[in-house]
Amino acid sequence: MSQTSKQEQGSVDPATYRKALGTFVTGVTVVTTVLGGVPVGTTVSAVSALSLSPPLILVSLARKSETLAQIKRAGIFAVNILSDGQNDIAACFATAAGAAKFDGIDYSYGQNGAPVLAGAGATIECDLEDCFSGGDHEILVGLVRNATVEGDPAPLVYFRGRFFGLGGGNAEV
Numbered sequence: 001m002s003q004t005s006k007q008e009q010g011s012v013d014p015a016t017y018r019k020a021l022g023t024f025v026t027g028v029t030v031v032t033t034v035l036g037g038v039p040v041g042t043t044v045s046a047v048s049a050l051s052l053s054p055p056l057i058l059v060s061l062a063r064k065s066e067t068l069a070q071i072k073r074a075g076i077f078a079v080n081i082l083s084d085g086q087n088d089i090a091a092c093f094a095t096a097a098g099a100a101k102f103d104g105i106d107y108s109y110g111q112n113g114a115p116v117l118a119g120a121g122a123t124i125e126c127d128l129e130d131c132f133s134g135g136d137h138e139i140l141v142g143l144v145r146n147a148t149v150e151g152d153p154a155p156l157v158y159f160r161g162r163f164f165g166l167g168g169g170n171a172e173v
C-alpha cells in the first residue's frame, strides 16, 4: 500500500476514533461571517488558542462546510464562545439551514463586520490569516483584531455527544 493510501485509510476504527474524541471535553462556539450582507455561521468545537503575540486562533472546519466557503471569500470571521443555556443556539447552528439559522437569533455586527451573538460569553473577531489542508477539514488561522468578554457567564461545554452547562443541567444535541 502506498504512503498516501495508508494516510487516507489510517488504521483506527473510525467509530472508535470518533467515540474517543467525544470523551475530550470542549467548549462550544458559533463561528460566523458575512458575505454580501448575508450572515452565515456554524457550531464548532475544534477551536484552539494558537499564539498570543501575534494574537492567533485556530479553527478546524469540514471541507463541505458552507461557512468555510464563505469565510474564505469574506476573509473575516468571528468566534462566539457560547454560554450555559445556549444549547438551542448550538443545535441550530449545527444544521445546514444557511442564513435561516439566524432567524430568531439576537445578534449584531462586530468591528470586523462578522455576526456577534448576544449572550455569548466572549467573541473573538479575526481576519483570515492562513488556511491549511487537514484531511477532510481545513485549518483556519485567524489574526485576532478584537475580543470582547461579556460579564462572567458559565460556559456551555460538549462531552460524549451532550451539551453541559457548567452552571448545571445537561441536554442532548
Ligand SMILES: Cc1cc2nc3c(=O)[nH]c(=O)nc-3n(C[C@H](O)[C@H](O)[C@H](O)COP(=O)(O)O)c2cc1C
Pocket: 028, 041, 042, 043, 044, 045, 046, 047, 060, 061, 062, 064, 065, 066, 067, 068, 090, 091, 093, 094, 095, 096, 097, 098, 158, 173
Ligand atoms: C457540538 C458540535 C461541535 C461541532 N464542531 C464542529 C467543528 O469543530 N468543525 C466542523 O466543521 N463542524 C463541526 N460541527 C458540525 C457543524 O456544525 C455542522 O456540520 C453544520 O451543519 C455545518 O454548517 P455549514 O455547512 O452551514 O457551515 C459541530 C457540531 C456540533 C453539534
